[in-house]
Every structure is written in C-alpha cells, then in structure tokens.
Amino acid sequence: MRKAGIITLSLLCIILCYFTYITAQKAFQSDWELPAASTQKEERYRLVLITQELETPFWDKVGAGAKEQAQRDGASLEVWGSYGKNQEDFLKKLEIAIQSKVDGIIVQGLDTQKFKDLTKIKAAFYGIPIITVANDVPKAESLRKTYVGSDxxxxxxxxxxxxxxxxxxxxxxxxxxxxxxxxxxxxxxxxxxxxxxxxxxxxxxxxxxxxxxxxxxxxxxxxxxxxxxxxxxxxxxxxxxxxxxxxxxxxxxxxxxxxxxxxxxxxxxxxxxxxxxxxxxxQSPEMMGRKSVNLLIKWLSNEKVPLDADGYLSDVRILKAKD
Amino acid sequence: MNRIQKKIWMLAAVVLVIMAVIWITLTYYNQKTQSQYNDILQRYLRMNEVTSASQHVVTDLNNYLLEPSEVNLDKLDHSKANIRRAKDDVQQLKNTENEFALTNYMNLIDSLIETTDRSLMFYSESDTEASNREFTEATRISKYISEMTLTLIDTELKTYDRFYRGIIDQSAELKKLGIWLMLLITFLLLMITYWFSLSITRPVQQLTRAANELSAGKFDKEIKVDSNDEISFLAQTFNRMRININNLFQEIQQKAQLEHELQESKLLLKESQLRNLQSQINPHFLFNTLNTLSKKAYLEGSEETSDLLVNVAGLLRYNLKWLDRSVTLRDEVMVIQQYMNIQKARFTDRLTLNMEIDESCLDVQIPGLTLQPIIENAVIYAVEPREDGGVIWIRIKDSDERVMVEVEDDGPGIPEHKIQPILAGEVVHTDGASTGIGFTNVVKRLRLFYGVEDVMEIHSRMGYGTKIIMKIPKTKGVEQHVKANDRG
CATH class of the missing domain: 3.40.50.2300 (Response regulator)
Structure with a gap:
C-alpha cells in the first residue's frame, strides 16, 4: 500500500517535471531567428532586371538565368517589372531603379521616347550602365552598353x-x-x-x-x-x-x-x-539572363570595357509542332 | 540543537528560492519580449518617419519656391536634416533579407536630397524652368519613397511573420508553463511539507505513545525515536529516566519479596513453636518427672527403662531448646539416635535401622528439627502399620557442594499425586499420626534457610518403599543471598 503510494507519487512527480520541462523549453527557446543583420560590408553589385512582362514563361526563364549568374558572381539581383506590358508601370520601375542608384540595369528594351529619355539622360546622368535584353533598342537612341538576345x-x-x-x-x-x-x-x-x-x-x-x-x-x-x-x-x-x-x-x-x-x-x-x-x-532566355548579368559585372569590374555595342547574340532554334 | 528551527528555516528558504527563481526568470523573459516588441515597433516607426520627412522636404521646398524667405529656407534645411537623420536610423534596420531594398531606399532618399539641392541651385541661378523640373522630380521621388515605405513594411511583415507567430505561440506556451509550474510547485511543496511535518510530528507521536505506556506502568519497553532533533534528545532523556525508574522499581520489589519471605519464615517458626508448646504439658514438670522416673527405675534395677527415660528427656530438651536456631548436622544425628532408641524400645524387633554416616559431613549447618520429622514419618508409615516390621536406612554422604541426607524405608510408598504438593509446600492432610511438625513445614524451612528451591527429592514406588533425599548446601544459603543482594 505504502510502496504503491510512493511509486504513484514519484510517477506523478516525474510526469509533472517532464511536462514542465517540455513547455519551458518551448516557451523559452526562440528558434525563430531574426534575419541576420547585414554583415556584408564590402559592397556587392546591386543589379536590377526590369521587364514589361513579369511571370510569363519566357521572362521567368530570363529572370532565373540572371539570378543564377548573379549568385555565382556574388552580386545581388532583383527582378522588377510590370505585368502585361504595362508601360507606365514599367517606366516607373525603371525610374525608381535609376533614382535608387543601382549599379547596373538590365532591361527589356522598349522602343518609346520616354524609355529613351530615361536611359539616355537619367541613367547617363547617374552613370548607371544599361544592358538591353531580348528586345533591343538601338544604341544611338538609348545609350545602352550592349544588347544580349537573339538576332x-x-x-x-x-x-x-x-x-x-x-x-x-x-x-x-x-x-x-x-x-x-x-x-x-x-x-x-x-x-x-x-x-x-x-x-x-x-x-x-x-x-x-x-x-x-x-x-x-x-x-x-x-x-x-x-x-x-x-x-x-x-x-x-x-x-x-x-x-x-x-x-x-x-x-x-x-x-x-x-x-x-x-x-x-x-x-x-x-x-x-x-x-x-x-x-x-x-530563343534562349536563360542564356540571355546569364549572359547579360555576366557582361554587366564584367563591365562594372572593368574587366571588359567597352562592351560590344552590336550586342551578344544568343541561339535561336526552330521548334515545330509534332503532328 | 535547534534542529526543528533549522528545518523550518530550510523549508522557508526552499520556498523563497523557488519563488525568487520563477520571479527572476519571468521578469527577465518579460523584459526580453518587451524589448523585442519595442524593436519591431521601432522599425515601423522609423520607416514611417522617412515618408513623412520626405513629404516635409517637398512641402518646404514648394513653400520656399513660392515664397523665398529666410524662414522658409531654415525650415527646408531643418527638414533636410530631419530626413538625413531618418536615413541614418533606417540604415540600422538593414538585414540580409531587405538589404537590396533598403539600399535602394536610402539611395532614393539621397536622390531626393540631391534633387532638392539642384532645384534650389537652379532657383538661385534664376533658371525657373529647370528649378521647377527638379521640383517635379523631387515630388515624384517623394511619392516613390512613400510607395517604397509601404513595400518595405510589407516585406518586413512577411519576413517577420514567423517571428510574430513565434511570439504569439510563445506567450501561449508561457501560459501553459505557468499552469504546469504551479502544479509542479504545489505538488513539490505538498510533498516537502508533508515530509517536514512528519519529521516533527512522528517523533512527538512516538514519544507520546511511550509516555502513555510508561504511565500505564510498562517500564520494560525501550523508548526509541528515530529522529535527530530535540525530540530525540527528549526521548533519550526519557529513556534514561525509564531505566532508572525500572531499576528502582525492581529493587523495591526484591526488597518486598525478601521481607515477605522473612515474614513467612517467622510465621512458620511460630507455628512450629506453637505446635511444640501444644505438645508440651508444662515441660519442666514433665522434664523433672522423667528424670525422677529414670532415677527411680535405676534404683529399682531397671536400667533399660532408666536409659529410655533419659532419651525421652534428651529429646524433649532438644525440642525445647533448638527449635528456633540452627544446629549442626551432628546435633540432629544425635537427636535422631535418641529418637530411634525410643522407637526401638517401642517396636523392638520390628524396626531395623541401618545408618551409614560420613563423619566429615556432620559440621553442616541445618535448621533444628528437620531430620526428626522425616524419620518420624518413615516410622509412622513404614513400620507402625506392619506386623512384620520394616527397615529404615539413613545415609549421610558427601557430594561436592552438598551433603546428601537420604532416608529410605521399605514401606508402602507415597502415591505419585501426593509427591508434587508436598514438594511445592502445600499443606497435605495427613491422618494426624505425626507428632506435629509436618513434612511441608520442613521443606519450607529448608528452602527459607538456604535460599535454594532445590532442597528435597522424593523417590517412591508403590509397595516397595520411599526414598527421601535432602540436599543440604555446605555453605549457608542465606549468606549467599545476602551477598547477592549487596552486589545488586
């Protein structure tokens, strides 16, 4: 009787201790780490890829290629843009990018006056290199450094x-x-x-x-x-x-x-x-992304100055329906 | 000492420590959470500050362009300083997740300041158109800053989502922890209190029980208290007291017994004397008469009768004289010889007496008139009723520490059921033929005299005879007894 009582009490004690310990662990353990404060003191190149057609298969591939290359080269890259060819939004993003003084801009060329004004005057004023990708705008009109994309x-x-x-x-x-x-x-x-x-x-x-x-x-x-x-x-x-x-x-x-x-x-x-x-x-969208980032970084680090103004052409292939 | 006090202090200290630990932990945790909340709020507030500061810059620039006064310029400078400070604050919010956006954000602020400065510069050069263009751009940048603030806050919310949920979960866990902790502490305190109170009350209970038994007169049970505090000390003292009382008590009992025995022996003696006195009809008269008779018989030439009378007179004198004091075995044997002479004269040939006496044993002290009643018994039962007479053997032998006195006859024997009562000292009704001092009287007196229980053995076979053995210690038992008491 007495022994059973002691065993029951010890069991109770152990159970209580266990649950208290478990909850204490949960309550005091902070596994949700805050994002680490930025430790990178050395400036990484900040690049922006701006497109008019976000989230289309083609531009997703361009973005993926660019990000991959940026990661490899130790640059930070963000993909900005507008949806469904919204030019106003697209140009606003481009202007923000210029005003934000990013190190380089890779942009889908847009053959409008406003685009040319932004690239020619604003970007040049801030000294930001611009590379057009996929769609080109002639160098004379946009002061782009080069073009990466299909012929x-x-x-x-x-x-x-x-x-x-x-x-x-x-x-x-x-x-x-x-x-x-x-x-x-x-x-x-x-x-x-x-x-x-x-x-x-x-x-x-x-x-x-x-x-x-x-x-x-x-x-x-x-x-x-x-x-x-x-x-x-x-x-x-x-x-x-x-x-x-x-x-x-x-x-x-x-x-x-x-x-x-x-x-x-x-x-x-x-x-x-x-x-x-x-x-x-x-066309080869991934390659365009990769190549454009690569070139931009090369230009920024003075490895390759100037870039070939005629552009760097990527592969084009014919794809036929299988009928 | 002070054990109980120490225990109470210890219990209080344990409770205090537990409470202090919990309080400190909770306070620390609370502080930590509070500062986390503050940090988070600070982030939002700082970002928001940038928006309003940028708007102020634009407003002040506008005011100045419309009304170029010193006051407005001061205001503009002030708001520019404000936005720079806001920018520095925002700089600290940088982390790996928002690094890119935040750098853009800060550059936007720079652009705003630069644009503002340009606008002012053009204005001072009276290039109104350029100045206005820059102002429009500043307005636009300010708008971008507002938008970006919202985007940043949105990102912030996404980044910290897990963190916020963590905080909420944690506070829920903390509530649970509170309940568990309370249960655990309640349980532990109950256990400790129970154990603690038991450690005080159990010895008290044991002591109470012991005191009860003591008061009920049980002095022989040891008082044991398993504790290490004052109660145990009390119990030890109590136990010593019990032992002392017990010893005293036993001593008193022994003394009482001794006194009782003494009383008894006196009573027995009185009884013997009384019996004797009853059988003495004016002993001096009888004594003188017997002497006269003896002289007369001698003068008349009947020498045998004269001797017999002398024996009777000797016997009588011995009886009167030695009854209340100890004598030697030699005196007893002499009396027996006189007694047997008288009995021989009575029974002539029917009585055959064989005596084997070891002379060296005859100096043993013995109470008076102890042998004679036994021999008288033998004569009464083994010789008197039988036509052809009987034989009586008397042997006195040395047996180390004792002297064995054996009286044997060839009479009808004593029934088995009577032997025990005789030895036990109970009064046995005889048929009244004995001269007075009974068998049991002898046994009791021997026991009292020597202080030894084992003084007599009776061996009897019906139809073949009886053998009575008196085992007389060579040293007197009372002396032993007294010595033993002195030692105790």
Whole structure:
C-alpha cells in the first residue's frame, strides 16, 4: 500500500517535471531567428532586371538565368517589372531603379521616347550602365552598353524559310505585327521580307494591330475577309498569336493555315503543344539572363570595357509542332 | 540543537528560492519580449518617419519656391536634416533579407536630397524652368519613397511573420508553463511539507505513545525515536529516566519479596513453636518427672527403662531448646539416635535401622528439627502399620557442594499425586499420626534457610518403599543471598 503510494507519487512527480520541462523549453527557446543583420560590408553589385512582362514563361526563364549568374558572381539581383506590358508601370520601375542608384540595369528594351529619355539622360546622368535584353533598342537612341538576345533579323529569316519549306514556294502570307513598331519587330520583319522577296510567287500582306485582344480579333477578321485565299499567318509579336488563332479558329479550321510565331508570348508554348501553331522560333532566355548579368559585372569590374555595342547574340532554334 | 528551527528555516528558504527563481526568470523573459516588441515597433516607426520627412522636404521646398524667405529656407534645411537623420536610423534596420531594398531606399532618399539641392541651385541661378523640373522630380521621388515605405513594411511583415507567430505561440506556451509550474510547485511543496511535518510530528507521536505506556506502568519497553532533533534528545532523556525508574522499581520489589519471605519464615517458626508448646504439658514438670522416673527405675534395677527415660528427656530438651536456631548436622544425628532408641524400645524387633554416616559431613549447618520429622514419618508409615516390621536406612554422604541426607524405608510408598504438593509446600492432610511438625513445614524451612528451591527429592514406588533425599548446601544459603543482594 505504502510502496504503491510512493511509486504513484514519484510517477506523478516525474510526469509533472517532464511536462514542465517540455513547455519551458518551448516557451523559452526562440528558434525563430531574426534575419541576420547585414554583415556584408564590402559592397556587392546591386543589379536590377526590369521587364514589361513579369511571370510569363519566357521572362521567368530570363529572370532565373540572371539570378543564377548573379549568385555565382556574388552580386545581388532583383527582378522588377510590370505585368502585361504595362508601360507606365514599367517606366516607373525603371525610374525608381535609376533614382535608387543601382549599379547596373538590365532591361527589356522598349522602343518609346520616354524609355529613351530615361536611359539616355537619367541613367547617363547617374552613370548607371544599361544592358538591353531580348528586345533591343538601338544604341544611338538609348545609350545602352550592349544588347544580349537573339538576332531578330536572323530569327525572321529562319521563320520565313521554315514557312516556305512547309507551304511551298507559292501562296499568300499575312504578317501581323503590332502598331508599336518596336525595333525588334522591325528586325524580324526585315528578315522575313528579305527571304520572301526571293520568291515572286509568295505574296505577303503586312498588317498592324493594336495589342488589345479585341483589336487583334477585329484586325484578323478584316484580314480574313479581305484576303480569303490566305495560306499562312505569321504573328511577328508573339503576344498577339493567341487572339489571332482564336479568331481564325472561329472562322474555319486552324489546321488549314500555316501559322508561325515566336516563343516570347505568354501563350506560345501551349499553342504549339496543342498544334495550333505549326512552328516557332525558340530563343534562349536563360542564356540571355546569364549572359547579360555576366557582361554587366564584367563591365562594372572593368574587366571588359567597352562592351560590344552590336550586342551578344544568343541561339535561336526552330521548334515545330509534332503532328 | 535547534534542529526543528533549522528545518523550518530550510523549508522557508526552499520556498523563497523557488519563488525568487520563477520571479527572476519571468521578469527577465518579460523584459526580453518587451524589448523585442519595442524593436519591431521601432522599425515601423522609423520607416514611417522617412515618408513623412520626405513629404516635409517637398512641402518646404514648394513653400520656399513660392515664397523665398529666410524662414522658409531654415525650415527646408531643418527638414533636410530631419530626413538625413531618418536615413541614418533606417540604415540600422538593414538585414540580409531587405538589404537590396533598403539600399535602394536610402539611395532614393539621397536622390531626393540631391534633387532638392539642384532645384534650389537652379532657383538661385534664376533658371525657373529647370528649378521647377527638379521640383517635379523631387515630388515624384517623394511619392516613390512613400510607395517604397509601404513595400518595405510589407516585406518586413512577411519576413517577420514567423517571428510574430513565434511570439504569439510563445506567450501561449508561457501560459501553459505557468499552469504546469504551479502544479509542479504545489505538488513539490505538498510533498516537502508533508515530509517536514512528519519529521516533527512522528517523533512527538512516538514519544507520546511511550509516555502513555510508561504511565500505564510498562517500564520494560525501550523508548526509541528515530529522529535527530530535540525530540530525540527528549526521548533519550526519557529513556534514561525509564531505566532508572525500572531499576528502582525492581529493587523495591526484591526488597518486598525478601521481607515477605522473612515474614513467612517467622510465621512458620511460630507455628512450629506453637505446635511444640501444644505438645508440651508444662515441660519442666514433665522434664523433672522423667528424670525422677529414670532415677527411680535405676534404683529399682531397671536400667533399660532408666536409659529410655533419659532419651525421652534428651529429646524433649532438644525440642525445647533448638527449635528456633540452627544446629549442626551432628546435633540432629544425635537427636535422631535418641529418637530411634525410643522407637526401638517401642517396636523392638520390628524396626531395623541401618545408618551409614560420613563423619566429615556432620559440621553442616541445618535448621533444628528437620531430620526428626522425616524419620518420624518413615516410622509412622513404614513400620507402625506392619506386623512384620520394616527397615529404615539413613545415609549421610558427601557430594561436592552438598551433603546428601537420604532416608529410605521399605514401606508402602507415597502415591505419585501426593509427591508434587508436598514438594511445592502445600499443606497435605495427613491422618494426624505425626507428632506435629509436618513434612511441608520442613521443606519450607529448608528452602527459607538456604535460599535454594532445590532442597528435597522424593523417590517412591508403590509397595516397595520411599526414598527421601535432602540436599543440604555446605555453605549457608542465606549468606549467599545476602551477598547477592549487596552486589545488586
């Protein structure tokens, strides 16, 4: 009886001690460490990558490549930008970046006056190097250090040749571009026209559209009405391909047309996979990111001055739908 | 000493220490949490300060551009100083997570100040257009700063989210800890108090029990208290007292016994004397008469009768004379011879007496008239009732420390059930044939005289005879007894 009592009491004591200890441990142990105070006294390069199209597959890859390279080179990099080609927001981000006196800016080129003003005057005033990536703006207009991205002229040529090989040296082709007339689109068009000019039997129709979805649909409708015997379409701006194909699909069979585009649109990959696009030009976004950061750091650390103003070109490949 | 006091102090100290430890821990923890809260609040306040300071700069710049007075310039300088201070404060908030954003933030502040300065410079150069352009830019930068403050605070919230949740969880855990701690301490204190009170009250209870037993008269039980404080000291003292009382008590008892025995022996003696006196009809008359008779028988030529009468007279004299004092065995043997002479004259051939006496044993002290009653018994039971007479043997032998006196007859024997009462000293009703001083009287007197219980053996077989052995110590027992008492 007495022994049992003692055992019970000791057990009770042990249990109480145990729970008290456990809760005390939880209550006094602070496993949530505050972020360490910045220990890095040596200045790391602060780089910003600014794009107009955040969270699209193409630009995500550019960002990933850039971050990877930045980490490797010991620079800190942030990806800023606007969503869905919001130019106002994009330019504001660019201005903030300049006013924040970052060490270098990698930016998706925008062929507008305001962009050029910012890069030419503001950035130059603060002495911030700018590299355009993916989409170029000529050096004379933007004072960019260099361009990293595809050779858009070559890409245009390749796409035109792909189309010819699919369609044959005869037919009507619609080249649909947006009304922004951006530099990179002009380059693509130039490449395509160069190729098509050798084939007199291929007639090209050039059309422009505003880049809202409704406008694209309306323009496509017009084109289909005006040129009912069209054999193929090329969406020079990849972002309008989705709306365009949707309209074509409403009017007839998409498969009957030869449709080509580029990979830097938000819908490009899924359109290719579903077979609505017959082929497209695939660029190397990760490489662009990596290369641009690499070059910028080289420039900053005076390893490579000046940079090649003509730009550093990345690979372009043809991607065909598997049908 | 002072053990109980020490124990009480110890209990109080333990409780005090536990309470102090808990208080210190909780206070320390509270302080820590408080300072953490303050740090967090400080962060937000500092960031917010930047926003308002930047707005002040822009407002003051605007005021100055509209109304370029000394006062407004002072104000502007003041707000610029303010924003610089705010910037320095913000600098300290830098950590690995917000390093990039915060550097941008501080550079923005720098840009704002620079732009403001530029605007002032253009203004002083009367380049109003440029000045206005810079002012617009300053306004824009100020707006960016406000926006960035919000973004930073947002990031801050995300970064510290885990931390805030941790604090909330911890405070919940602390509440739980409070409950557990209270349970544990309550339990421990109950245990300690129980043990502590037991360590005081148990010895007291033991002592109480011992006192009760003592008061009930049980002096032989040892008082034992398992404790190491004053109570134990008390118990030891108490125990010593008990032992002393016990010794005293035993001494008194022994003395009382001794007195009682003395009383008894006196009573027995009185009884013997009384019996004797009863059987003495004016002893002097009888004595003189017997002497006259003896002379007369002698003169008449009956020498045998004369001798017999002399024997009777001797016996009578011995009886009167030695009854209340000790004699030697030799005297006793002489009396027995006289007695047997008389009995021989009575029974003639029917009585055969064999005596084997070791002369060296005859100096032993013995109470008077102890042998005679036994022999008288033998004669009465073994010789008197039988036509063809009987034989009586008397042997006195040396046996180391004792002298053995054996009286044997070939009579009918004593029944077994009577032997024990005789030896035990109980009164046995005889058929009244004895001369007076009974067998039991002899046994008692021997025992009293020597102070030894084992003084007599009776061996008897029905139809074959009885053998009575008196074992008489060579040293007198009373002396031994007295010596023993002196030692005690």
């Amino acid at each position: 858009q002229y070559l890409a245009g040529e390749m796409l035109a040749q792909l189309m010819l090989s699919d369609m044959g040296p005869k037919g009507n082709v619609v080249l649909l571009s947006d009304s922004q007339k951006e530099y990179y689109q002009e380059q693509r068009l130039k490449g395509m026209r160069e190729v098509f000019s050798d084939y007199p039997n291929v007639k090209t129709v050039y059309a422009e559209t505003a880049d809202t979805r409704e406008q694209v649909i309306a323009t496509t409708q017009d084109l289909l009405n005006q040129y009912p015997d069209t054999n193929g379409f090329i969406a020079v701006n990849a972002n309008i391909a989705g709306a365009m194909i949707q309209e074509i699909g409403r009017r007839g069979q998409v498969q009957l047309y030869h449709i080509y585009s580029f990979d830097d649109g938000s819908e490009s990959i899924s359109l290719l996979k579903s077979g609505k696009i017959d082929g497209m030009i695939e």
